[in-house]
Amino acid sequence: xxxxxxxxxxxxxxxxxxxxxxxxxxxxxxxxxxxxxxxxxxxxxxxxxxxxxxxxxxxxxxxxxxxxxxxxxxxxxxxxxxxxxxxxxxxxxxxxxxxxxxxxxxxxxxxxxxxxxxxxxxxxxxxxxxxxxxxxxxxxxxxxxxxxxxxxxxxxxxxxxxxxxxxxxxxxxxxxxxxxxxxxxxxxxxxxxxxxxxxxxxxxxxxxxxxxxxxxxxxxxxxxxxxxxxxxxxxxxxxxxxxxxxxxxxxxxxxxxxxxxxxxxxxxxxxxxxxxxxxxxxxxxxxxx
Amino acid sequence: xxxxxxxxxxxxxxxxxxxxxxxxxxxxxxxxxxxxxxxxxxxxxxxxxxxxxxxxxxxxxxxxxxxxxxxxxxxxxxxxxxxxxxxxxxxxxxxxxxxxxxxxxxxxxxxxxxxxxxxxxxxxxxxxxxxxxxxxxxxxxxxxxxxxxxxxxxxxxxxxxxxxxxxxxxxxxxxxxxxxxxxxxxxxxxxxxxxxxxxxxxxxxxxxxxxxxxxxxxxxxxxxxxxxxxxxxxxxxxxxxxxxxxxxxxxxxxxxxxxxxxxxxxxxxxxxxxxxxxxxxxxxxxxxxxxxxxxxxxxxxxxxxxxxxxxxxxxxxxxxxxxxxxxxxxxxxxxxxxxxxxxxxxxxxxxxxxxxxxxxxxxxxx
Numbered sequence: 001x002x003x004x005x006x007x008x009x010x011x012x013x014x015x016x017x018x019x020x021x022x023x024x025x026x027x028x029x030x031x032x033x034x035x036x037x038x039x040x041x042x043x044x045x046x047x048x049x050x051x052x053x054x055x056x057x058x059x060x061x062x063x064x065x066x067x068x069x070x071x072x073x074x075x076x077x078x079x080x081x082x083x084x085x086x087x088x089x090x091x092x093x094x095x096x097x098x099x100x101x102x103x104x105x106x107x108x109x110x111x112x113x114x115x116x117x118x119x120x121x122x123x124x125x126x127x128x129x130x131x132x133x134x135x136x137x138x139x140x141x142x143x144x145x146x147x148x149x150x151x152x153x154x155x156x157x158x159x160x161x162x163x164x165x166x167x168x169x170x171x172x173x174x175x176x177x178x179x180x181x182x183x184x185x186x187x188x189x190x191x192x193x194x195x196x197x198x199x200x201x202x203x204x205x206x207x208x209x210x211x212x213x214x215x216x217x218x219x220x221x222x223x224x225x226x227x228x229x230x231x232x233x234x235x236x237x238x239x240x241x242x243x244x245x246x247x248x249x250x251x252x253x254x255x256x257x258x259x260x261x262x263x264x265x266x267x268x269x270x271x272x273x274x275x276x277x278x279x280x281x282x283x284x285x286x287x288x289x
Numbered sequence: 290x291x292x293x294x295x296x297x298x299x300x301x302x303x304x305x306x307x308x309x310x311x312x313x314x315x316x317x318x319x320x321x322x323x324x325x326x327x328x329x330x331x332x333x334x335x336x337x338x339x340x341x342x343x344x345x346x347x348x349x350x351x352x353x354x355x356x357x358x359x360x361x362x363x364x365x366x367x368x369x370x371x372x373x374x375x376x377x378x379x380x381x382x383x384x385x386x387x388x389x390x391x392x393x394x395x396x397x398x399x400x401x402x403x404x405x406x407x408x409x410x411x412x413x414x415x416x417x418x419x420x421x422x423x424x425x426x427x428x429x430x431x432x433x434x435x436x437x438x439x440x441x442x443x444x445x446x447x448x449x450x451x452x453x454x455x456x457x458x459x460x461x462x463x464x465x466x467x468x469x470x471x472x473x474x475x476x477x478x479x480x481x482x483x484x485x486x487x488x489x490x491x492x493x494x495x496x497x498x499x500x501x502x503x504x505x506x507x508x509x510x511x512x513x514x515x516x517x518x519x520x521x522x523x524x525x526x527x528x529x530x531x532x533x534x535x536x537x538x539x540x541x542x543x544x545x546x547x548x549x550x551x552x553x554x555x556x557x558x559x560x561x562x563x564x565x566x567x568x569x570x571x572x573x574x575x576x577x578x579x580x581x582x583x584x585x586x587x588x589x590x591x592x593x594x595x596x597x598x599x600x601x602x603x604x605x606x607x608x609x610x611x612x613x614x615x616x617x618x619x620x621x622x623x624x625x626x627x628x629x630x631x632x633x634x635x636x637x638x639x640x641x642x643x644x645x646x647x648x649x650x651x652x653x654x655x
Contacts, residue, residue: 181395185396189383
């Protein structure tokens with residue numbers, strides 16, 4: 001057998017290989033492109049928006065799309081296009097920040113719970129189950145109402161409500177990885193628990209968490225829309241895609257453009273995050289080529 | 290077979306491991322995986338633990354490395370108990386006690402490169418840094434018959450035999466004194482098995498290692514080991530040097546195991562008295578002698594009285610009430626047939642070929 005291994009090819013380093021694989025993944029690039037596009041729009045909103053997003057103009061109420069108002073105007077005469085550019089900020093940050101809160105709190109809890117087991121696991125698991133017993137949106141609404149109406153409180157509320165999903169997912173992954181021989185092998189060389197978690201457990205639980213996170217960003221954007229509708233999220237007159245959509249549903253017959261464009265935007269950003277997540281998962285998996 | 294001075298490196302004293310039971314919501318069934326096992330492994334020897342699946346041999350291996358905590362008993366490494374060590378001292382000691390796993394596809398982290406896998410013990414125990422560490426990794430890869438260019442690859446890019454070599458290199462990286470091989474070759478196909486066995490033997494010689502081989506394959510044991518412990522349902526039923534065990538097995542279970550070895554000879558086709566039934570469940574081990582349910586020589590006393598391990602001359606031990614009588618009942622006919630002249634000739638040809646190959650691929654070794 002020693003004879004068979006004679007080719008001596010220089011292989012690229014780990015990081016550049018992940019990048020190369022990601023760059024070859026077409027749908028991942030498309031997803032990254034969409035996400036990047038919306039992020040840039042959100043950042044550049046003040047420069048791009050042709051009109052003030054919050055100032056009502058009663059001479060231009062519910063005008064259909066035209067050369068002047070690309071996406072039409074809403075029930076207070078505000079330019080839908082400008083409001084969408086500004087609304088990208090609220091929607092994107094609601095999605096990303098709330099899911100970050102959920103991931104950064106949920107994953108450590110899940111790791112500790114799954115890895116150490118015992119009474120810590122019992123306490124964390126039972127609490128997680130109690131939280132999961134309450135529907136996601138109801139829980140978020142209750143938390144947001146408790147914290148007080150504002151966009152940042154809405155994000156915290158959504159993040160905390162999404163956290164149990166990540167605790168449970170991480171815990172399940174840890175339990176299956178922990179039983180692998182290579183984890184026992186790591187203990188056999190004397191590796192401390194911290195390093196076993198960082199080097200052996202975490203890298204092997206990241207891919208499903210990544211996919212779950214992209215899906216949760218989608219639900220978080222929609223949850224922010226619901227909270228805004230109830231007056232618990234983005235405060236009027238400031239725009240977010242969700243609040244625009246919720247207002248627009250009252251004018252579906254008279255002004256369909258009011259709901260069409262924010263709806264398309266939510267659809268695209270959710271698609272973008274999903275494609276990006278799939279691509280990242282494939283690129284991070286050393287077994288797939 | 291080398292003569293070894295009886296200098297114990299690792300000892301298990303009355304080791305007991307039970308799984309299950311305890312706790313309010315835990316399952317009430319208790320698995321008696323290992324039951325008062327005592328053994329003493331001598332420095333520099335190859336010690337084998339054999340038995341059927343589920344007899345507790347892997348559990349015993351993990352107990353000896355304290356990868357799982359024993360329910361009762363003590364483990365002594367170089368004369369001192371390792372159960373009283375705190376986690377930090379234990380981690381430092383782990384450098385000297387290593388394990389090679391059965392399944393080469395499950396025993397390597399799929400997300401680490403070969404260099405990281407082998408370099409980890411070197412980094413962890415601060416044995417070398419920077420370019421010196423890279424040189425050590427390259428040297429280890431050469432030692433186990435892989436190429437230094439393989440450091441940046443991932444485990445999935447290798448075959449089973451190559452992965453097992455990576456596992457061996459990782460076990461060697463901490464410069465251990467003792468390596469436990471938990472069925473190190475049973476997941477590999479036969480031609481690769483021989484390579485890994487030869488590699489382990491070479492390394493043992495080169496680095497003065499003590500090997501503990503856990504196996505169910507008696508051919509592997511016969512080839513490699515100096516002494517053997519035969520396990521049945523969590524207990525050791527016979528201790529012996531390898532040659533004596535194969536020439537004259539004392540315990541009826543050992544005799545049955547040896548009978549089960551296929552004899553590659555068309556002349557020898559007489560039907561063999563094989564063991565009937567399965568190993569009883571370790572959740573409810575039989576009373577008295579645990580083997581009495583399957584033993585062809587069982588008598589009423591075997592059901593009631595548990596036989597202790599008694600000395601049977603020349604360092605041998607056996608746990609059977611009637612081993613003297615059984616021995617005289619023609620059990621020696623069960624011993625394996627000697628090698629034929631033709632086979633010996635082919636083996637000699639193979640051995641010389643292998644030595645030549647070693648010199649071609651690995652000139653630095655000689």
